[in-house]
Amino acid sequence: xxxxxxxxxxxxxxxxxxxxxxxxxxxxxxxxxxxxxxxxxxxxxxxxxxxxxxxxxxxxxxxxxxxxxxxxxxxxxxxxxxxxxxxxxxxxxxxxxxxxxxxxxxxxxxxxxxxxxxxxxxxxxxxxxxxxxxxxxxxxxxxxxxxxxxxxxxxxxxxxxxxxxxxxxxxxxxxxxxxxxxxxxxxxxxxxxxxxxxxx
Numbered sequence: 534x535x536x537x538x539x540x541x542x543x544x545x546x547x548x549x550x551x552x553x554x555x556x557x558x559x560x561x562x563x564x565x566x567x568x569x570x571x572x573x574x575x576x577x578x579x580x581x582x583x584x585x586x587x588x589x590x591x592x593x594x595x596x597x598x599x600x601x602x603x604x605x606x607x608x609x610x611x612x613x614x615x616x617x618x619x620x621x622x623x624x625x626x627x628x629x630x631x632x633x634x635x636x637x638x639x640x641x642x643x644x645x646x647x648x649x650x651x652x653x654x655x656x657x658x659x660x661x662x663x664x665x666x667x668x669x670x671x672x673x674x675x676x677x678x679x680x681x682x683x684x685x686x687x688x689x690x691x692x693x694x695x696x697x698x699x700x701x702x703x704x705x706x707x708x709x710x711x712x713x714x715x716x717x718x719x720x721x722x723x724x725x726x727x728x729x730x731x732x733x
Contacts, residue, residue: 560581581604581606581607598624598625598627598628599624599628601625601628601629601632602628602631604632605632605635606635607632607635607636608635608636608637608638609636609637609638610629610636610638610639610640611640611641612640612641612642613642626651629651630651630654633651633654633655633656634654634655634656634657635657636655636657636658637657637658637659637660637682638658638659638660639655639658639660639661639662640660640662640663641662641663641664641665642663642664642665650674652674652675652677652678653674653677653678653679655678655680656679656681656682657682658680658682658683659682659683659684659685659706660683660684660685661680661683661685661686661687661699662685662686662687662688663687663688663689663691664688664689664690665689665690665691671691671695672692672694672695672698675695675698675699676695676698676699676702678702679702680699680702680703680704681703681704681706682704682706683699683703683704683706683707684706684707684708684709685707685708685709685710686699686700686703686707686709686710686711687709687710687711687712688711688712688713688714689712689713689714690713690714691712691714692714693712693714693722694722696710696712696714696726697722697726700726701726701729
């Protein structure tokens with residue numbers, strides 16, 4: 534099994550290398566378990582503006598972090614993380630921090646945390662989709678951030694209370710809100726928050 538995985542990873546890396554070297558107009562990149570640098574990425578992927586990545590292992594994806602650091606146009610980020618590990622200081626988070634003000638679409642599906650200290654830096658965010666179990670640190674940083682350009686908000690497994698705070702911190706541009714939660718509480722405040730945004 535280990536031999537198969539190592540061969541699979543080598544083949545996958547070679548495929549990515551081929552596309553990087555042959556395609557200069559890639560705009561969307563879906564990354565799974567590739568954890569190696571992309572030679573020439575800073576030249577061949579100049580038009581990249583969307584990255585979708587999936588984290589299953591406990592170690593950092595140094596290759597992806599280097600790829601993100603070479604880009605100047607990344608606007609769309611989707612992260613699926615099932616490591617159940619704190620990811621506040623890894624290389625990917627540091628790379629994203631440099632371009633947080635450029636990101637307009639953020640889709641997070643996490644079991645633990647995604648360095649919520651970054652959220653105040655997503656000042657141009659237009660779409661926020663999150664599926665995760667809340668905690669004090671999540672609530673603190675999500676609700677403290679200001680989302681002046683947010684248009685679409687989708688939350689799953691998070692309380693209505695957090696949704697209310699996020700809605701209140703938007704600039705009145707919201708036109709789509711989807712909340713999927715197990716516990717229905719603060720429904721009156723939720724409706725009032727939406728009403729206030731609509732009528733501002």
